[in-house]
Amino acid sequence: KAKKAEGLSPVEAAALLNIDDSELLKEMFEAAHIVKEKIYGKRIVMFAPLYVSNYCVNSCKYCGYKHENDELCRKKLTREELIAEVKALEKLGHKRIALEAGEDPINCSLDYILECIKDIYSIKFDNGNIRRINVNIAATTVENYKKLKDVGIGTYILFQETYHKDNYEVLHPTGPKHDYAYHTEAMDRAMTAGIDDVGIGVLFGLDMYRYDFAGLLMHAEHLEAKFGVGPHTISVPRIRPADDIDPDDFENAINDDIFEKIVAILRIAVPYTGIIVSTRETQKSRERVLKVGVSQISGASSTSVGGYAEKEKPEDNSAQFENNDNRTLDEIIGWLMDLGHIPSFCTACYREGRTGDRFMTLVKSGQIANCCAPNALMTLKEYLEDYASDEVKAKGEVLIKQELEKIPNPVVKQKATEYIENIHEGKRDFRF
Ligand code: SF4
Ligand code: SF4
Numbered sequence: 001k002a003k004k005a006e007g008l009s010p011v012e013a014a015a016l017l018n019i020d021d022s023e024l025l026k027e028m029f030e031a032a033h034i035v036k037e038k039i040y041g042k043r044i045v046m047f048a049p050l051y052v053s054n055y056c057v058n059s060c061k062y063c064g065y066k067h068e069n070d071e072l073c074r075k076k077l078t079r080e081e082l083i084a085e086v087k088a089l090e091k092l093g094h095k096r097i098a099l100e101a102g103e104d105p106i107n108c109s110l111d112y113i114l115e116c117i118k119d120i121y122s123i124k125f126d127n128g129n130i131r132r133i134n135v136n137i138a139a140t141t142v143e144n145y146k147k148l149k150d151v152g153i154g155t156y157i158l159f160q161e162t163y164h165k166d167n168y169e170v171l172h173p174t175g176p177k178h179d180y181a182y183h184t185e186a187m188d189r190a191m192t193a194g195i196d197d198v199g200i201g202v203l204f205g206l207d208m209y210r211y212d213f214a215g216l217l218m219h220a221e222h223l224e225a226k227f228g229v230g231p232h233t234i235s236v237p238r239i240r241p242a243d244d245i246d247p248d249d250f251e252n253a254i255n256d257d258i259f260e261k262i263v264a265i266l267r268i269a270v271p272y273t274g275i276i277v278s279t280r281e282t283q284k285s286r287e288r289v290l291k292v293g294v295s296q297i298s299g300a301s302s303t304s305v306g307g308y309a310e311k312e313k314p315e316d317n318s319a320q321f322e323n324n325d326n327r328t329l330d331e332i333i334g335w336l337m338d339l340g341h342i343p344s345f346c347t348a349c350y351r352e353g354r355t356g357d358r359f360m361t362l363v364k365s366g367q368i369a370n371c372c373a374p375n376a377l378m379t380l381k382e383y384l385e386d387y388a389s390d391e392v393k394a395k396g397e398v399l400i401k402q403e404l405e406k407i408p409n410p411v412v413k414q415k416a417t418e419y420i421e422n423i424h425e426g427k428r429d430f431r432f
């Protein structure tokens with residue numbers, strides 16, 4: 001049933017969590033791999049987080065940004081600092097970012113976030129531009145979600161952290177985030193406001209992982225039933241050390257084997273949803289989950305406010321958590337190609353109006369593969385031309401040549417080939 005790529009119910013998926021037999025696990029991981037390749041092909045989409053403010057009025061026990069952490073250097077980017085950050089990201093080659101901020105209506109108002117988004121879209125540096133801004137900010141009102149939609153955000157991302165209400169209330173003792181119902185119903189308000197693409201997630205390790213795994217899938221089922229479209233993405237962060245946070249304090253922390261199982265089952269349970277893994281994970285652990293269905297990863301990330309433009313001094317620590325994959329973007333691009341993936345900087349769907357149910361229809365009919373593969377190759381070529389080292393460029397050129405040959409639609413193949421051949425003439429941003 002999983003191999004048909006039509007999804008599984010939360011109950012079926014939860015049952016699969018009990019598999020321990022090595023042969024059955026192998027079969028399940030293979031199924032997850034097949035489903036990922038069937039729907040999205042070999043492409044892995046790249047993004048980077050951009051932290052604009054770490055002021056926060058909440059007290060989430062697992063987060064370095066929590067209100068009572070006096071050791072943290074609190075910052076909010078000025079316009080000049082924001083421009084410097086965006087230029088630094090564009091200089092790396094990034095096209096897609098996740099804008100991140102703590103919750104603080106005074107020090108970091110929604111108006112400030114809206115201004116940041118408008119500024120980021122307007123900053124062009126050499127051939128660089130940020131083409132899609134996903135936004136990860138606190139739960140808010142329908143009215144505010146409408147404002148976010150109006151400035152052109154990509155996905156609205158909000159993690160539930162844990163679906164277990166009692167534990168949630170203990171982990172979020174004070175601040176607006178303490179309100180479980182308000183937080184849990186945020187995606188309903190976002191979708192009511194017209195935001196088509198929403199991204200959900202839990203912080204694995206906060207509660208019993210089986211409970212939160214089931215909660216994630218039931219949340220996805222609820223959104224699909226109510227709005228006709230499930231979550232655009234699911235993120236699977238795990239508890240990490242941060243200033244003031246020791247993961248050993250969290251007895252529900254999950255190991256790499258369980259983590260891999262969770263990703264694989266998510267892939268086959270919700271085949272049309274992107275699965276995101278960040279630099280919280282090590283290279284080794286990212287390698288494992290890339291094989292079983294992850295479709296989007298961050299690279300060369302800074303979790304500090306202002307961390308791209310300036311290397312932070314240890315005494316000015318403003319990071320939310322510690323990275324476990326500190327490689328450069330160039331190293332990550334080379335590594336992805338060595339593993340048989342096509343690194344992609346594609347942002348086409350949202351910019352072509354393929355969001356929400358329009359996006360899901362294309363994915364379910366299998367037609368999205370006609371867009372993902374050529375867009376991946378064209379944006380990879382842009383990266384190679386503008387930012388890559390000689391070694392990665394050489395590797396990428398070979399890959400692009402091989403993969404262009406495999407595009408089944410002759411018109412798409414011809415257009416993509418033409419674009420790729422002419423890219424050195426300053427042409428950028430062609431997309432399907
Ligand atoms: Fe603030 Fe978010 Fe950290 Fe909680 S998780 S302390 S809301 S930044
Ligand atoms: Fe994502 Fe759409 Fe681009 Fe495919 S074509 S990588 S689904 S934005």
